[in-house]
Amino acid sequence: MIQTEGFFSLYKGLVPSIASMAPSGAVFYGVYDILKSAYLHSPDGRKRIHKMSQQGQGWSALDQLELGPMRTLLYGAISGACAEAATYPFEVVRRQLQLQVQETRMSALATGIKIVEHGGVPALYAGLIPSLLQVLPSAAISYFVYEFMKIVLKVE
Template sequence: MEQLELGPIRTLLYGAIAGACSEAATYPYEVVRRQLQMQLWTTRLSPLASCVKIVEQGGVPALYAGLSPSSLQVLPSAAISYLVYKFMKIVLKEEST
């Protein structure tokens, strides 16, 4: 059986980096979504208005409040998923892309 091209440690590291990038890019949307879920139907704001309200109240860093604990959950999952994906490509003899 072929070996992983990068080795398991580097593959896990690259998966974690990819997870960190995706988490940082999408986390503000998650904050706005949670804010929308907590609003009452009678006073519901649009997603854009909710985002503006969050930034007005706490600045841009408010859009990233809670990113660290969320990353602690996402990074291992992304790393392991990437490793398993690469490993299964080898096991199933799938062409490299």
Template sequence: MIAPGGEALGGLIGAFRHMIQTEGFFSLYKGLVPSIISMAPSGAVFYGIYDILKSGYLRSPEGRKRIQDIKQGGQELNAFEQLELGPVRTLLYGAIAGACSEAATYTFEVVRRHLQMQVRATKLSALATCVKIVQEGGVSALYAGLIPSLLQVLPSAAISYLVYEFMKIVLKVEPA
């Protein structure tokens, strides 16, 4: 690993040692506040959007018919056939929920990355960093890199929900 000044740090331990010596122990936690602040809204949006989409579908005529067909099929259906939304809709709704969650909290990630890149001499608070980002690049700067981030999140969120719903069936877990 090479430090900004060009000196070799000697791997991960060397990088930690360098950070602690040059910027102090708490430099290891730069960007922690925006990360923590983004956790609650991220989960709320992720699970909330999925639940809204799922319950909306299950209340629709098509969804009610699907549930009725699953009940009639009983034990003869495999776990994928027993998915309330079906595999494709489960993947789609999971991806939509993940995209909404990522878009809603992405600005916190941008601020966190900027905080991590700061050196002690020019260190700003999270709020001051956010203001500086907007002053220098406009509001759109808070969303720089969102598209590549979404390309990573979409498959992950989709697969997470598919596995979650599939395992509820396999393990015979009933919702509360």
């Protein structure tokens, strides 16, 4: 690639990748926090917190998860799915930029416009379902490990 297209060809698609980082994190952490807060302020969540405080140290680390193991995994998966759906168009543009040859190379914005012109807005989400199949378990496990390690390491 360096010989035919130059050194900077190694960085095709960098702009959309960087542009998707902040919104991805914001959605990922924001959605999880909203779901967790909503549950903890619900009658069921308040009951769980009250029950945990009554029983003190008798619970295992798994039982001490504020949301419980299944809800932690579920909310992690939902937040990962939301983040992936919100930022997936950036990934589609990035992939298209990486496939371009130097002679017909376009900017990230022009590439995005071309994708929408040829396939409509749904074209920006082509391949989202297989991507979600990868993201959902990863996001769920990430939050589960995060919350679990907070308990094990006694971090508030």
